[in-house]
Amino acid sequence: MGRTRRTYRKAYGVRLLLSHHPEVRKLKRFNSPSVHGNKFWKSSWLLMDYLNRRGFPEGANVMEVGCGWGLLGIYCAKKYGARVTGVDIDSEVFPYLNLHAEINQVEIATLKKGYDRLRGNHLQEVDVLLGADICFWEELAQPIKRLILRALRAGVKLVLIADPGRPPFEEIGEHFVNKRGGALLDWTAQRPRRSEGRILKIGNIEDCGL
Numbered sequence: 001m002g003r004t005r006r007t008y009r010k011a012y013g014v015r016l017l018l019s020h021h022p023e024v025r026k027l028k029r030f031n032s033p034s035v036h037g038n039k040f041w042k043s044s045w046l047l048m049d050y051l052n053r054r055g056f057p058e059g060a061n062v063m064e065v066g067c068g069w070g071l072l073g074i075y076c077a078k079k080y081g082a083r084v085t086g087v088d089i090d091s092e093v094f095p096y097l098n099l100h101a102e103i104n105q106v107e108i109a110t111l112k113k114g115y116d117r118l119r120g121n122h123l124q125e126v127d128v129l130l131g132a133d134i135c136f137w138e139e140l141a142q143p144i145k146r147l148i149l150r151a152l153r154a155g156v157k158l159v160l161i162a163d164p165g166r167p168p169f170e171e172i173g174e175h176f177v178n179k180r181g182g183a184l185l186d187w188t189a190q191r192p193r194r195s196e197g198r199i200l201k202i203g204n205i206e207d208c209g210l
C-alpha cells in the first residue's frame, strides 16, 4: 500500500496547509493571487523562530504587511494573543489567510492596501510591524523604506522584516542600520526544515513594554 501524501505542515504551533490540500485546491479555483501571494513563503519561519527564542509581549497590536497567507501574524495571535491586521495589496490572498486563521483558531483582521497607502492613521495604534519575503523587486525598496519611516514616526516600537537576502532587502537593511540603529541578523530556523536568511530589526522587543 502506498504512503498517504502529507497535506499540511506544523511548526511553532501553527498549521500550514500545503498547495495540494483539498481546501487550498478548492480556493485556487476562484482566487488567484497575482503578486506572488499564491503560496506561503518560508522566511516567515525565520521570524517565528526569532520570536520563539527572543520572546514577544502578550496582547501587542501587530501589523503584518505583504501578508499573503498570513501565517506569521497567525503565529503572533495564537502564541502571544496579539491583535493582528494582515495587509496586502492583493485581496485574492485573503481567502487563504482566512482559511489558515480558521484552522489555527484565531481571528485576523485584513486590510487591502499597498505599502504607499498605509498612512499615519493606519499605523498609530500598531506596536509591531512585521513582514516576510516582501522585498522581492527592486521597485519595492523605496515604498517599503518609506513605510518603515512612517511607521517609526507614528510610534511603532519594533519592526522586523525577514528575507533570504535579496538585493532590495539588503538596500533597505543598510539604510536602517546606518541611519536608525537597526540591526541585520543572519538567522537559521530548524523547523519545519532548515532554512536560512536575514532579519532586519529596528527597535527592541523590550520597548514594547506591554
Ligand SMILES: C[S@@+](CC[C@H](N)C(=O)[O-])C[C@H]1O[C@@H](n2cnc3c(N)ncnc32)[C@H](O)[C@@H]1O
Residues within 6 Å of the ligand: 033, 034, 035, 036, 037, 038, 039, 040, 041, 042, 043, 044, 065, 066, 067, 068, 069, 070, 087, 088, 089, 090, 093, 113, 114, 115, 116, 131, 132, 133, 134, 136, 143
Ligand atoms: C512573496 S509574497 C510573501 C507573502 C507572505 N508574507 C509569506 O511570507 O508567505 C509577497 C506578498 O506581498 C504582497 N505585495 C506585493 N506588493 C505589495 C505592495 N505594494 N503593497 C502591499 N502588499 C504587496 C503580495 O500580494 C504578496 O502577498
